[in-house]
Amino acid sequence: MNRPQTLKGFRDFFGDQLRLRKQVFNVFEQLFREYGFEGLETPALEYADVLLGKYGEDEKLVYRFTDSGERDVAMRYDLTVPTARVLAQYQHELPSPWKRYQIQPVWRADNTQRGRYREFYQLDADVFGSSEMMVEAELMLLGNKALSRLGFDSYRLRVNSRKVLNAIASYSGKPGKFADIVSAVDKWDKRTPEETRLDLINRLGDEQAADRVLQVVSVSGDNNEVLSTLSELLADIPEGVEGISEMREIVTLTGDPDWLAVDPVIARGLAYYTGPVWEWEISDGNIGSVGGGGRYDCLVASLGGPDMPAAGTSFGIERLLDIMQERNMSIAQGPITTQVLVTVMSEELAAASLAIAEELRDKGLTVSLYPQVRKLGKQLDYANKNSIPFVVIAGEDEVKADEVVLKDMTGGTQESVRRAGLADFIRARVD
Amino acid sequence: MNRPQTLKGFRDFFGDQLRLRKQVFNVFEQLFREYGFEGLETPALEYADVLLGKYGEDEKLVYRFTDSGERDVAMRYDLTVPTARVLAQYQHELPSPWKRYQIQPVWRADNTQRGRYREFYQLDADVFGSSEMMVEAELMLLGNKALSRLGFDSYRLRVNSRKVLNAIASYSGKPGKFADIVSAVDKWDKRTPEETRLDLINRLGDEQAADRVLQVVSVSGDNNEVLSTLSELLADIPEGVEGISEMREIVTLTGDPDWLAVDPVIARGLAYYTGPVWEWEISDGNIGSVGGGGRYDCLVASLGGPDMPAAGTSFGIERLLDIMQERNMSIAQGPITTQVLVTVMSEELAAASLAIAEELRDKGLTVSLYPQVRKLGKQLDYANKNSIPFVVIAGEDEVKADEVVLKDMTGGTQESVRRAGLADFIRARVD
Missing domain, CATH: 3.40.50.800 (Anticodon-binding domain)
Structure with a gap:
């Protein structure tokens, strides 16, 4: 062995670090089972054409090669595309609706930096085949229990809707500038309102449009107050009314808990969301999002799967683990060590x-x-x-x-x- | 997605099949913890030169490619070579002796057939840094508990020693023909003694040598009787005396249980064993070996790790799972399903x-x-x-x-x- 070393971006796990990892995975698996989710595991390698064309610009980060049988193959890059393949391949064997979770490593030939690895685990829980808001409500309740069981005591869930974001763009009079508005609003937490305003003016070329966006995203109050104000502002835009009504339903179904905040600022980057979107934030320590989710009713079909509504949640478990290690957190049940x-x-x-x-x-x-x-x-x-x-x-x-x-x-x-x-x-x- | 299908030799898991898999893995992990073994996980990808030169002829089955950074990389092919790399890389961080287990998938570009996959899990438990027979005894006791907890009620462990096999070659007068003797003896269960005899004569070119091999491998009786007879036959060969004494120690340490049979026929293919070797067999249904192990005191150093004694056991968990599914076995604690x-x-x-x-x-x-x-x-x-x-x-x-x-x-x-x-x-x- 010339180099007894791991590849950059890859890690060995043993001792306390592995124990903590396994416990965190167990907390999630246990919860998924309590909520009636079924496991899924897909192979490390897929035909490359199953994965290609699905990740846009990031496609160059897919580990891809020709195997000894001259097949063009690629390593699992995320858990969503393989799941769409499974939905297409086993359509008639799977229960419908299908509540499934998946916790497996993925591989990305990405630049490495603190907290970013080339091999890391993803954790997804999704419900395929239902368009109802109780799916979202359950995923949120589950997320709350997960963070609480992991030992976090200060976190919140910020909820918005893609429909409301679309309505904001219409309300501003610049529906074609949806992506610009989302980009500007997305940095809301990191800037002063005036900075956001200038950015919006810059992007929209229109002071009045910028102010209308600001008017909506700066609403405040408890969930009912925020929803009422949004209703008034967006009353004339059917898509907005619908998005608000869905969020109201979620607030009711979850029992409007302390940790849930309706927040029109949340955009959640990925373009494929179609309904509610949400992000989990650890409040103390300014850590930002550790998980999130949303509804993506058109994605499965666009990936080659059957045409079915879907909503899901995922947690950044590597990030959660890094934070837990930094904070010396151990899981309530205590580490399983030799007695x-x-x-x-x-x-x-x-x-x-x-x-x-x-x-x-x-x-x-x-x-x-x-x-x-x-x-x-x-x-x-x-x-x-x-x-x-x-x-x-x-x-x-x-x-x-x-x-x-x-x-x-x-x-x-x-x-x-x-x-x-x-x-x-x-x-x-x-x- | 042009082909919504998995690559040949690769599998998706969900539903009852995945539930059973997870339960079987859990039985082993739980046992390893009860016995004080620590987990290890290594990356899917290694520098190719970490793996190459370690698997002989099988090297062509390693999935190997050049990554986007022009590194020559290869996918995990087994769990032993990466562990040797870990031993070399973290020598001073690891406890000594180190009792570790590893349950991870490996990838082999092999021909597929019933029960043979290109992606499958391996399960190894090894003790590094001790040359004492209590290591072997514990690994055997652990294996017994594993098969029993999985619900098998009829199985046995056949134990031999590489030292005794060497001594048999010396006793036959053909020490240079060790490999031939092992090959002929290895098929003992599938042939009549007369067929083995003819094969031995063929390979050794000497009737008397063949008969001396047969004389040793056909000993019978309970463990003490077999060990006594072997002692008499191999009394003049120090290596044989040592191997027999080690087996006697194992028999004593394990309490000479019903399921353990000293059996000079067992050779266990791999060339790197240096001491006791053993195989687990499911007795009913003529299934053959589902696991085994042995002592390999020189292997770690030969793979580039530190020079340390080692012994380990592994189970063919894919094979065990196939058998359990065929037999409709479920694990005593019952499958974890939604209630x-x-x-x-x-x-x-x-x-x-x-x-x-x-x-x-x-x-x-x-x-x-x-x-x-x-x-x-x-x-x-x-x-x-x-x-x-x-x-x-x-x-x-x-x-x-x-x-x-x-x-x-x-x-x-x-x-x-x-x-x-x-x-x-x-x-x-x-x-």
């Missing part, structure tokens, strides 16, 4: 140590047997380095007396414990 | 249905809300197709009376239940 190290004092005592380890496992404890005879200090050291809280020492005298010495690595104390009651004794202390 | 479908009777009742679903989830049930208003028959149909055992129907009268109708899809019965006691009512029936 007990059983030491081995001599070759002759190896069988006894192994038997003790098996007894403890049979009682439901997670137990590592130190895999060789070494000085006790070395073995205790290992327990320390691996954060194993209890060490069982079974010397010749102890084994004869059906006892062990139990060392509490946290407190530093040790005591003799009858082997028959050892598991219960430890359980009482680790639970 | 309750909450129906939606009208737009006006959507909020009530959503609230009921949330109430049930808060009580720990897995609940799918049918995501649109449809005829009740359609919604019940969906529950049936998705094997959801209970359906909650909340019509206008029920919602007013704080009640629901609960339909038991298995029994076909239905009854009115107070909403306040609904979760407990269902729990009592699903548990």
